[in-house]
Amino acid sequence: MPGPNPLQVLPSMSTDLERVESGLLDSVRSGEDFLTEIASHLISAGGKRVRPGFCIASAATTATEDAPAPPEAVTGGVAVELVHLGSLYHDDVMDEAETRRTVESVNSRWGNMRAILAGDFLLARASELAAGLGVEVAALLAATIGRLCEGQLLELQFAHDANRDEQTYLRSIDGKTASLLASACRIGGIVTEAPTDHTEALASFGHAYGMAFQMVDDVLDLVATEADLGKPAGHDLEEGIYTLPVITAMQGPDGDALREMLASPLDEPTRRKAIDLVRSGDGIPYTIERARREAARGRDALESLPPSPGVTGLGAAADYLIDNVERASR
Numbered sequence: 001m002p003g004p005n006p007l008q009v010l011p012s013m014s015t016d017l018e019r020v021e022s023g024l025l026d027s028v029r030s031g032e033d034f035l036t037e038i039a040s041h042l043i044s045a046g047g048k049r050v051r052p053g054f055c056i057a058s059a060a061t062t063a064t065e066d067a068p069a070p071p072e073a074v075t076g077g078v079a080v081e082l083v084h085l086g087s088l089y090h091d092d093v094m095d096e097a098e099t100r101r102t103v104e105s106v107n108s109r110w111g112n113m114r115a116i117l118a119g120d121f122l123l124a125r126a127s128e129l130a131a132g133l134g135v136e137v138a139a140l141l142a143a144t145i146g147r148l149c150e151g152q153l154l155e156l157q158f159a160h161d162a163n164r165d166e167q168t169y170l171r172s173i174d175g176k177t178a179s180l181l182a183s184a185c186r187i188g189g190i191v192t193e194a195p196t197d198h199t200e201a202l203a204s205f206g207h208a209y210g211m212a213f214q215m216v217d218d219v220l221d222l223v224a225t226e227a228d229l230g231k232p233a234g235h236d237l238e239e240g241i242y243t244l245p246v247i248t249a250m251q252g253p254d255g256d257a258l259r260e261m262l263a264s265p266l267d268e269p270t271r272r273k274a275i276d277l278v279r280s281g282d283g284i285p286y287t288i289e290r291a292r293r294e295a296a297r298g299r300d301a302l303e304s305l306p307p308s309p310g311v312t313g314l315g316a317a318a319d320y321l322i323d324n325v326e327r328a329s330r
Helices: 013-027 033-039 050-062 071-095 106-110 112-132 135-157 166-191 196-223 244-250 255-262 268-280 283-302 309-328
Strands: none
Touching: 013 050, 013 071, 033 112, 050 071, 050 166, 050 196, 050 309, 071 106, 071 112, 071 135, 071 166, 106 112, 112 135, 135 166, 166 196, 166 244, 196 244, 196 268, 196 283, 196 309, 244 255, 244 268, 244 283, 255 268, 268 283, 283 309
């Protein structure tokens, strides 16, 4: 949901994210104007830039005073955001999505084949940037792209499967969401030559935040308005992606009724009824509590790091995440 960026507690964050925007647009320029147009479509649509923000904030955990992010941290942030954007291009093809970030999706505007190729182009550009940051970053980003694929495939494997359980859900979001946020934080440590234990703590924070972030996103998909989401509420439910609030609701007293609704394609009235059943059960408070525990795990990882502007920003982001979903679900 839109809202203030808690990482703005870092005085240079706004300027650093402007550098990220410029870097994103520069990175997708091609000799083919048509490819440049497609590849820059979602960049121009905007976004929260959570992942580059975390890379920059993680780099700031090694700083003793406020200062602009080093160029390597900005480049690392651009690389992780390109991976994220490339995955969105591919996700929208699989979901047959018509909109993304309130604008027409790439696949809807230009077709599936062009969307897939443009997504591949974004991943290739990310790999080029990572290679420029050294072998360790290049290998990390390549492995992370593999984890994203594993997580997404696991989600597809259990699409429309009412027997999907919590452990399978957790394994999926570990790959498709938490891995990239963990890598964003780790890269911030690597490019500033932080000690190994420092970098590991950053990666642990990023992983925990990523798990919480996806749980929160899954709650918001059920409780937020279409205007906030930029897509219809309950979109995942309609696509047969049963997230933790739904999995928990199917184990509750209304589970049989919910399973019966999900046994057939959802029309609009049935989708609304299914959402109401999930909202009235224990799934949403349970998922918020699970997200809170993950955020606390991330907070604990930061405790091992010395005070710094970056630690302050990352901690604020963890707190804001849970506050945001609790406000939306009231």
